[in-house]
Amino acid sequence: MTAAEENLLGALIIEPKATLRTIEGLVSADDFTDARHGAVFSGLIAAVAKNMPIDVVAVDSHFHEWGASSLNPADVWLWTDAQRMVPHRAFQYAQVVRAESVRRQLRDVISQTAERVKNGEPALDVASSAVSALTSLVDGASSGTLQTKTLGEVLSGVDTYDWVIPGLLERQDRLVVTGGEGAGKTMWMRQLAILSASGIHPVTFGRIEPVEVLVVDAENTERQWRRATRWIAQNAAREGARDPADVVHLTAGKRIDITKGSHLAEIHRLIDHHKPDVLFIGPLYKLVSKAINSDDDAAPLIVALDSLRERNVALVMEAHAGHSIGSSGYRDLRPRGSSALLGWPEFGLGLRQVPDMDGVVDVVRWRGDRDQRDWPNQMYRGQDWPWEAWQQ
Structure with a gap:
């Protein structure tokens, strides 16, 4: 796990709502080097959306539910270590996580493309697959931020001016x-x-x-x-x-x-x-x-x-x-x-x-x-x- 990934999770735990507003759509669970940490990231995002309480104890109690039971609960204290993690830098942490993910995926695309060329696969097929992979890489994964409500739920809201x-x-x-x-x-x-x-x-x-x-x-x-x-x-x-x-x-x-x-x-x-x-x-x-x-x-x-x-x-x-x-x-x-x-x-x-x-x-x-x-x-x-x- 990289330092940026640890810091990003720590920021989400310490200042969940402010951090989510800053990083929404910038990074996804798939951008983490370890799928378990990506699962924790997704769990935190869902918890913020539901206004669930988030703190160090609450997070490690959800590890099993989020599919990260093999993680050490003590890691949560490391993520929130105030000596090296500053919540208001969450935007930079997210940018680094995404950039590192793109580099890893780009290396994979290049390696796989080179291997298929070496194996003599049709050039157009290889090129088409590479273009598709690179397009997906540039676009990034879905952030999951678009959620629907029924019209009735919308109409039940208040009309007063803020x-x-x-x-x-x-x-x-x-x-x-x-x-x-x-x-x-x-x-x-x-x-x-x-x-x-x-x-x-x-x-x-x-x-x-x-x-x-x-x-x-x-x-x-x-x-x-x-x-x-x-x-x-x-x-x-x-x-x-x-x-x-x-x-x-x-x-x-x-x-x-x-x-x-x-x-x-x-x-x-x-x-x-x-x-x-x-x-x-x-x-x-x-x-x-x-x-x-x-x-x-x-x-x-x-x-x-x-x-x-x-x-x-x-x-x-x-x-x-x-x-x-x-x-x-x-x-x-x-x-x-x-x-x-x-x-x-x-x-x-x-x-x-x-x-x-x-x-x-x-x-x-x-x-x-x-x-x-x-x-x-x-x-x-x-x-x-x-x-x-x-x-x-």
């Missing part, structure tokens, strides 16, 4: 905000973050339950944040339930590529540590290493962002608008790049300067809302706050 910001955002919502250069979208994003964190509704300015906020700003520096938000934070501390300077957690000025496992794992780690209700992240073009021009460019970004959303947080993202002029004669406020970004979020809002009305913007929906929300239709640059609603 609000993060009442009337605006609930958990797992995805909001993308766009606008032209200097339109004020970045400042509005900061207003949403700082006011909600202090317990102030960022549109109505009424009192709300304070929101836990994490900001990953891949474009603006800490110095820019200081200069732009000091007055907002001071006002919010005075008017709100708590000082946002103490509770908004921010990383700024570092360009990242969340399609890389190591970078994405860092953000997962921050989410696990700070446990935010809402993650402000962007701008989108700064989250990848190349332009998002096609659906193929956008797909890895969307997958990575959805893995963050699945941590039960609302996602608020900034994107730059395209430069084309629409049929209305106004600049198109849809996100620049791939059309895949248009249908992905629940809400797509753009800020457009109103002609001949300095400091007033229309809040334009560049995609239809998936649910009813109380986003303003117009805003103006205020005195107490950067943006105030002109009309609801």
Whole structure:
């Protein structure tokens, strides 16, 4: 058994739900060097899905049921050894387990193919078998994460909103905000973050339950944040339930590529540590290493962002608008790049300067809302706050 396999099982035992959200679909029981350890892995996944209690004692008591009775129960303590295993690195452990599995299987395919060629089997048959084996290897085994419910089970659920910001955002919502250069979208994003964190509704300015906020700003520096938000934070501390300077957690000025496992794992780690209700992240073009021009460019970004959303947080993202002029004669406020970004979020809002009305913007929906929300239709640059609603 490899160290990565031991660490992955240990992470599942110590932090089962958080680990499963991180590694779902990345690795399967067949990727383990020993089938007994793969059986334990499958048993743990099933136990998490059923909300069964998981700890060291519970795990070794299930060895027989999971088809791993010949394992030593003392091994479970080794897997959870805190001296060398860190649960929030489960994503890296899973990547290593999968990579080692691919190498083993690739060696087997090469060896078997070479042996069949040596034995004089028809070349096309050998080639076809090799292609089939390599395709299965690339696709990986089924993760078993797709489970069905009856319609009755679905309808028996509750319809209540799980609000993060009442009337605006609930958990797992995805909001993308766009606008032209200097339109004020970045400042509005900061207003949403700082006011909600202090317990102030960022549109109505009424009192709300304070929101836990994490900001990953891949474009603006800490110095820019200081200069732009000091007055907002001071006002919010005075008017709100708590000082946002103490509770908004921010990383700024570092360009990242969340399609890389190591970078994405860092953000997962921050989410696990700070446990935010809402993650402000962007701008989108700064989250990848190349332009998002096609659906193929956008797909890895969307997958990575959805893995963050699945941590039960609302996602608020900034994107730059395209430069084309629409049929209305106004600049198109849809996100620049791939059309895949248009249908992905629940809400797509753009800020457009109103002609001949300095400091007033229309809040334009560049995609239809998936649910009813109380986003303003117009805003103006205020005195107490950067943006105030002109009309609801």
